[in-house]
Amino acid sequence: METKVGYFASLEQYKPREALEQTIRAENVGFDSVWADDHFHPWYHTNAQSAQAWAWMGAALEATKKVFISTCITCPVLRYNPAIVAQTFATLRQMYPGRVGVAVGAGEAMNEVPVTGEWPSVPERQDMTVEAIGVMRQLWGSQEPVTFKGKYFTLDKAFLYTKPEDEVPLYFSGMGPKGARLAGKYGDHLMTVAADPSVLKNVTIPNFVKGAADSGKDPAKMERAMLIWYSVDPDYDRAIEGLRFWAGCLVPAMFKYKVYDSKEVEAHANIVGHDLIKENYMVATDADELIKEIERFKAAGITHFCLGNSSPDVNRGIDVFKDVIPAVKE
Ligand SMILES: C[C@H](OP(=O)(O)OC[C@@H](O)[C@@H](O)[C@@H](O)CN1c2cc(O)ccc2Cc2c1[nH]c(=O)[nH]c2=O)C(=O)N[C@@H](CCC(=O)N[C@@H](CCC(=O)O)C(=O)O)C(=O)O
């Protein structure tokens, strides 16, 4: 499968118009795809943003010509109703054929708790996500009104009047082994977050492949997409510090406990050391170093990269891909 190189235009880190300018630049540089985080509260507090992803996607699709654009990722089970997620992405894909995707996953406390007060366990949210996908697919696929009474969601003669020519490609996020298996079983493609390449190769991807086999799909035709942040700068230490905004994602407590106040996330992020940032994200002084980093994950089986630009000079972090993209697609 050909390697695809995507740009993660962060709506938590940049103002929506800045993310739009980055998107236009990324398309001109040759990125295959653009991905937007779908958040209510951000992973950092100081100078953070948190624009609504679907509103932004409409503007981004209109401002670009051909690049594929998806969320990364939308949680369709608590603050959003899955029928409305289905309607939104069907609308966008009808307007921009072939260019729209949606990635789904079991959610994060910082997006769901502030506006619903609810935070079920991981297994329950995974179960809800599977049912939500069923709701979305029924609405996308049905030529008749749909009535459905599930454990979590209900449809009563619900019909989507605005549909695309073809179904919206659905990336399913699996970070743990069970999540990856569900991604194979219920998603069109895997979405995951950067981990040790040996974990991706020996745990995440094999579980994804098993899940695809469970539902009779050919895993060779399914992408393995991964979000990873990078920072490029001639000054290596400055490049590392550029990634501070995302250091909270490296603190396991953020996933285990119900943390939803961005100031609290930031307090954890600020005590993460440079070693941990270097080990988990891509830090580079030039294109060659970035190419080497990407190759490590290609060797582990990743086929689609969603690259979050946290470089001190954002435009440098995009333009360097004029050299990186042709090299990693070879
Ligand atoms: C927590 C793991 O669950 P998993 O289903 O694998 O992954 C969850 C993620 O997909 C979501 O949190 C997702 O919403 C995060 N996310 C995101 C994900 C991604 O791949 C790329 C980009 C993004 C950006 C983004 C996200 N979310 C948003 O809302 N918005 C965004 O923009 C996991 O580890 N699962 C394990 C099982 C863990 C488990 O069950 N643990 C037990 C407790 C165990 C203990 O106490 O030690 C429990 O909680 O009961 C698995 O194997 O699946």
Ligand SMILES: CCCCCC(=O)CC
């Ligand atoms: C390990 C981090 C996963 C969550 C990423 C996220 O929500 C930021 C876009």
